[in-house]
Amino acid sequence: MEQGAVNALLLFSSTHESSQKNFGNPSSIHWAGRKVKSAVDDARECVAAAFGIPDPDDLCFTGSATESINTAIKGSYYFHKNDMKRFHLVTTEVEHEATLESANFLAMEGAGIHKLSVDREGEIELAALEELLKSLAGDRHNAVLLSFMAANNETGVVFPYKEMAELGKKYGASVHIDAVQAPGKLPGFSLRGVPADFASFSAHKIGGPKGVGVLSVRRGAKLVSLLHGGAQERKRRAGTVNVPGIVAFGAAAEALKERNWKKIEELRDYLEFEVRTKIKGAHINGGRAAVRLVNTSNFIFDDVRGEALLMGLDVEGFAVSSGSACNSGSILPSHVLLAMGLDKNSAASALRVSIGPRNTQEDIDAFLTALEKVVSRIRSRK
Numbered sequence: 001m002e003q004g005a006v007n008a009l010l011l012f013s014s015t016h017e018s019s020q021k022n023f024g025n026p027s028s029i030h031w032a033g034r035k036v037k038s039a040v041d042d043a044r045e046c047v048a049a050a051f052g053i054p055d056p057d058d059l060c061f062t063g064s065a066t067e068s069i070n071t072a073i074k075g076s077y078y079f080h081k082n083d084m085k086r087f088h089l090v091t092t093e094v095e096h097e098a099t100l101e102s103a104n105f106l107a108m109e110g111a112g113i114h115k116l117s118v119d120r121e122g123e124i125e126l127a128a129l130e131e132l133l134k135s136l137a138g139d140r141h142n143a144v145l146l147s148f149m150a151a152n153n154e155t156g157v158v159f160p161y162k163e164m165a166e167l168g169k170k171y172g173a174s175v176h177i178d179a180v181q182a183p184g185k186l187p188g189f190s191l192r193g194v195p196a197d198f199a200s201f202s203a204h205k206i207g208g209p210k211g212v213g214v215l216s217v218r219r220g221a222k223l224v225s226l227l228h229g230g231a232q233e234r235k236r237r238a239g240t241v242n243v244p245g246i247v248a249f250g251a252a253a254e255a256l257k258e259r260n261w262k263k264i265e266e267l268r269d270y271l272e273f274e275v276r277t278k279i280k281g282a283h284i285n286g287g288r289a290a291v292r293l294v295n296t297s298n299f300i301f302d303d304v305r306g307e308a309l310l311m312g313l314d315v316e317g318f319a320v321s322s323g324s325a326c327n328s329g330s331i332l333p334s335h336v337l338l339a340m341g342l343d344k345n346s347a348a349s350a351l352r353v354s355i356g357p358r359n360t361q362e363d364i365d366a367f368l369t370a371l372e373k374v375v376s377r378i379r380s381r382k
C-alpha cells in the first residue's frame with residue numbers, strides 16, 4: 001500500500017490509539033460524526049479528481065469493484081424490469097468475472113446477453129459494436145446497457161473506452177465502464193469528457209487498501225439500488241461506510257499524482273526486450289495491441305506448463321500470477337486468452353507479470369535470472 005494510504009488507514013482504524021479522535025459515524029449529526037464525514041468527503045473529492053469524475057457526489061463507495069460492477073449491471077436490469085422493457089447487456093468475451101458472472105445471472109432472468117469477440121491481440125472491432133448497438137436500438141421495447149472494461153487485467157490491453165462509450169450513447173444505451181485497471185497504469189487516464197453513466201474502480205489497484213471500491217453514477221442514470229436500508233451514499237448503497245478504507249482510498253488517489261509512469265514503462269519494455277532476447281520461444285500476449293497498460297506483461301513460453309513455471313518462480317521468491325483462475329491446484333485455461341484464439345494448453349500456461357511503482361531495475365534483473373533458470377529447468381525435464 002502507498003505510505004499515505006497506510007497512515008490514513010491507521011488514523012481512522014478503530015484498533016489504533018489515534019483513532020479515538022475519529023470515532024464518529026459519518027451519518028451522525030453530532031460534532032464527532034461531522035468530523036468523520038468531512039474526512040470521507042475530502043476522500044471523495046480526491047478520488048473524483050484522480051479519475052476525472054466531474055462531480056464528487058456521483059461517487060458511491062462500495063466494498064469492492066465487484067460490488068460496483070454487480071450494482072451497475074443488476075441495478076440497470078432491475079430499473080428496466082420496472083419499466084417493462086426487454087433488457088440487453090452488451091459486453092465482451094474478455095471481461096472480469098464480476099461482469100461475466102453478472103451476465104450469467106441475468107441470462108437466467110431472461111435478459112439478452114451479447115458478448116463481442118476480440119482478435120488475436122485482444123482488441124475489439126468498433127464496427128461490430130456499432131452494428132450490434134444499431135440493431136438493438138431498432139426496437140423501442142429494448143433497453144440496453146453497454147458494459148466493458150477500459151483495460152484488461154490479464155493482458156493490459158486497453159479498449160478505446162471513449163469511442164465505445166460514445167457509440168453506446170449514439171444508440172441510446174446506458175454505459176458502464178469497468179475502469180479498475182486504468183488509473184495508475186494508463187498514463188493520462190481520465191473519464192472527463194467520456195459519456196459513461198457508470199464506472200467502477202477499486203482502491204487496492206491504485207495502492208489503497210483491499211476491500212473498498214467505488215461506483216460512479218452520473219446524475220439521472222437509470223439504476224435501482226441493490227442494498228436497502230439507511231440513506232447512506234445518497235440512497236444508492238445502504239449501510240455504514242468503511243471510513244478507514246475510504247479515507248485511505250482518497251490518500252492513494254492523491255498519491256497517483258506523483259507516480260512515475262515513464263520509469264514503470266521503461267522497466268516493462270526492458271523486461272519484455274530481455275525476455276524475447278534471452279529466452280527462446282517466448283511470446284507476449286497482446287504485445288502488438290495499439291494501447292497497453294504500462295506495467296503489465298502476459299507471457300507464454302513454448303513447452304512450458306503454467307503450474308511448473310509459477311511454482312518455480314514462487315520458490316525463487318517472485319509473486320507472479322497465471323493469466324487465469326486456479327482450481328484444485330491446477331490452472332484453468334484463461335477465458336481471455338481463449339477468446340484471443342490461443343489453444344487450451346497455451347491459455348493455461350500464461351505468466352502475468354505486473355510491475356509496481358516501487359520496483360527497480362535490480363528487481364527486474366533478479367526476476368530475469370530466475371525466469372531463465374526456471375524455464376530451462378522445466379524444458380530440460382522433457
Ligand code: PLP
Binds near residue numbers: 065067152178181
Ligand atoms: N475488474 C477488473 C478489470 C479487475 O482487474 C478486478 C480485480 O482484479 C475487478 C474488476 C474486481 O475488483 P475487486 O477485487 O475490487 O472486486
